[in-house]
Amino acid sequence: MFKLLQEIARKGDVTAEYPFAPFPVSRNFRGKPEYAPTNCIACAACTIACPANALTMTTDPVAGSRTWMLNIGRCVFCARCEEVCPTGAIALSNRFELAVRSKADLMMTAEFTLTNCRFCRTPFAPTKEVNYVIARLVRQRLPQEEAERRRELYETCPECRRHANVMSRCRTLPAQEAQAA
Amino acid sequence: MMKSTDTHAGTNTVPAPGAISESEQISTLKQTLLKRIRRSAFVFRVDCGGCNGCEIEIFAAITPIFDAERFGIKLVASPRHADVLLYTGAMTRAMRLPGIRAYNAAPDPKIVISYGACGCTGGIFHDLYCVWGGTESIVPVDVYIPGCPPTPAATIYGFAMALGLLDQKLKAHHHTQGTDEEATLTHPHIPLQLRVALEREARRMSGYRQGRILANRFMALLALEDAAPFPERLQRHLDSEGDPRLSEVFGRLNKIVLRRPQW
Numbered sequence: 170m171f172k173l174l175q176e177i178a179r180k181g182d183v184t185a186e187y188p189f190a191p192f193p194v195s196r197n198f199r200g201k202p203e204y205a206p207t208n209c210i211a212c213a214a215c216t217i218a219c220p221a222n223a224l225t226m227t228t229d230p231v232a233g234s235r236t237w238m239l240n241i242g243r244c245v246f247c248a249r250c251e252e253v254c255p256t257g258a259i260a261l262s263n264r265f266e267l268a269v270r271s272k273a274d275l276m277m278t279a280e281f282t283l284t285n286c287r288f289c290r291t292p293f294a295p296t297k298e299v300n301y302v303i304a305r306l307v308r309q310r311l312p313q314e315e316a317e318r319r320r321e322l323y324e325t326c327p328e329c330r331r332h333a334n335v336m337s338r339c340r341t342l343p344a345q346e347a348q349a350a
Numbered sequence: 351m352m353k354s355t356d357t358h359a360g361t362n363t364v365p366a367p368g369a370i371s372e373s374e375q376i377s378t379l380k381q382t383l384l385k386r387i388r389r390s391a392f393v394f395r396v397d398c399g400g401c402n403g404c405e406i407e408i409f410a411a412i413t414p415i416f417d418a419e420r421f422g423i424k425l426v427a428s429p430r431h432a433d434v435l436l437y438t439g440a441m442t443r444a445m446r447l448p449g450i451r452a453y454n455a456a457p458d459p460k461i462v463i464s465y466g467a468c469g470c471t472g473g474i475f476h477d478l479y480c481v482w483g484g485t486e487s488i489v490p491v492d493v494y495i496p497g498c499p500p501t502p503a504a505t506i507y508g509f510a511m512a513l514g515l516l517d518q519k520l521k522a523h524h525h526t527q528g529t530d531e532e533a534t535l536t537h538p539h540i541p542l543q544l545r546v547a548l549e550r551e552a553r554r555m556s557g558y559r560q561g562r563i564l565a566n567r568f569m570a571l572l573a574l575e576d577a578a579p580f581p582e583r584l585q586r587h588l589d590s591e592g593d594p595r596l597s598e599v600f601g602r603l604n605k606i607v608l609r610r611p612q613w
Contacts, residue, residue, distance in 0.1 A: 184417045185503070188510050192503045197560070206525035210533045221467065221474040221498075225359045240360040241520070242470030242484070245498035248559045256533045257566075261559075266519045268495045268508035272486065274518065275470065275496060276359070279525040301533050308538050 194263045199246040201264040204239060206279040208258040211235050211295035215250035215259055224250055233283045233292035241267060242275040256301070286326035288333070293326040360471040363483035366446055370453060372490040379459035380492075383433065384514045390422030391461075391513060394432035396452045398485070399475075400439025403499040404466040408436065411502035418502075423509055429455040434512065437485040440468040440475040446488055453489045461512050464491045465505075467498040474498075537566075539573045547606050555599045564596070568603045580607070 185192060194200065216224045216237075223243035228235045250259045269275055283292035284299050302323060307316050325333070395408060411418045412425065426432055429452045441449065453462070464485040467473030472483045485491050495508035510516040537545055548569060553561030576583055584604060588597045 183414055184420070185415060187416070187503050188506060188516060194501075194503075199559075201520070207528075207531055208533045222358075222360070222476065223467075227358070238359045240471060242494060242496045243360050243467055243473055243476065244496065245467055245474055252558045252562055255536070257536055258533070264519075265497070265501055265504045266507045267497065267500075267504065268493055268511045269518055269520050270493055270511070272470070272491075272494060274520055274522045275494065277523045279527075281527045297527070297531065297533055301535075304532070304535060305542075308535060309542055 192265075194265065198263045198265070199248055199261045201241065201262050201267055202239060202244060202246075202250060202259050203262040203264075204277055204279070205258045206237075208256045209237065209279060209281070210256055210258075210298040210301045211237060211279075211281040212255060212298050214253040214255065218249040218253045220247060220249065221245045228283070228292075230292055233285065235281045235283055235295055237279045237281070239277040240275055241277070242272065284324050286329055287321060287324050288329040289326060291326060294323075299323050360476060363471070363487045366441065366482040366487045368446070368450055369488045370450065370490065376459055380461065383459040383461070390424070391433050391509070392424055392426045392431050393434045393436050394426055394429045394452065394456065395436045395438065396429075396449055398437055398439045398445040398449050398469075399442030399481070400466065400468050404438040404469070407497075407499040407502060407505060408438070408465070411505040413502075416502040416506060418506055418509065421506075421509070421513075429453075430457065432456045432460065434461045434463060434509075435489075436463050436465050437469050437489070437491075438465045440472045440478070441482040441485060441487050443480045443482065446482060449485075449488050461492050462489055463508060463512055464494045465508070466500060467496055470494045470496050537569045537573060540569055541610075544607070544610055545569065548603050551602055551606055552599060555602060556595070564599050565603070568600055572607065 211226070213226050216226045218224075221243050223240050223245070225238045225240075226235060227238070246261060248261045251261055254260075267275075281295045281297060284294050284296045285292050299320070303316050303320060306319070307313060311319075322330070395405065397405060408425070410416065412423070423434075429435065433456075435453060435456055437449065439445075453460075462485065464470050468475055469485045472478075472481050475481050476483065482488070493508055493512040495504060497504050500508065507516060511518060540548075549562065549565045552565035552568065555561060556564055571583060571587055572580060574583065578586070581604070584600060588600060591597075
């Protein structure tokens, strides 16, 4: 009996103080995904990577907006979003106190504007994404005027680009054939 | 049929056949329960089709390290003894009726906690053919504890919140794109090809998440405005860290940098 009490005294108190004191999590703990919407370019890489579909994106073609949604209730904290994010806008933090009374509090949303296609005027790509690509190219020593020229290309939807390609080919092809003959 | 936006994002669940909703009288009773329950809450656990990860964490929460029993939280073997019903796992078709039976067997007023990602929304199984969704598709839920699985500390926090001892910390957040809002370029001073090569090697060495973190740390060190030349700076950093794994990864990344003479 005395030995047992001695052993207990030697071991001390192992119980964590939490919730009366903050609980220190390990350095590699994967907690709540912290999202910095100002840094997000709405490229949807995270929504494709997310295995649980906690991250989703919907496009509203009438309003010309794209909404990014994170449902923390569905998140499995795998950090795949953090891996694929090109701008580092989402990263897992060490916050674990996520319990809520209302399910609506589990939703994080962000709304982004879309660029209209120069030809058909349908909204198709987030403005921030197009600007990010051009800024990236300028940083890669692409001349500013060349970058602005390319803006037209990037602000054309894939459908219209394909159409324009076919049309220009139609115009040049007869001339080429005549030359060949 | 296309799912509606709400269901797609998991904000709205379709109630399963026979779903129970809470009456006014019971919600007032629940308030009196919360006043009286503080000393001791008996918990009955209903697994509606989970992977048992949540159960393991619940039992971790009552071990001496976390010791939920010091707050009077005790697991019981029958819903008839329970004040709190803890639903874990996605609500599957087969467990729908046992789930409802457990709810009906528990004496009123009772608190229902939805535990884990699957309990909250159906989680990773939300679009399976046999899954009705989260717990709220059959019974009214008071507190949601997300996590896959929630850690014992998160479990204790959730219980404390359900018993009205702690406040909710997480709030819904909405951001609308402001005018002139632009994303900042990551590591703008490092050529793209070099960046890709560094990130690839770092991920190959230490996994997708750690690899990215280490590559970012290395590139921040590389682009740092400092009087000392880079190899010296790197050595100083590695000496201060004293981690052989980090030295190995950073050493390999440095070799990639050296292969490109412009850096």
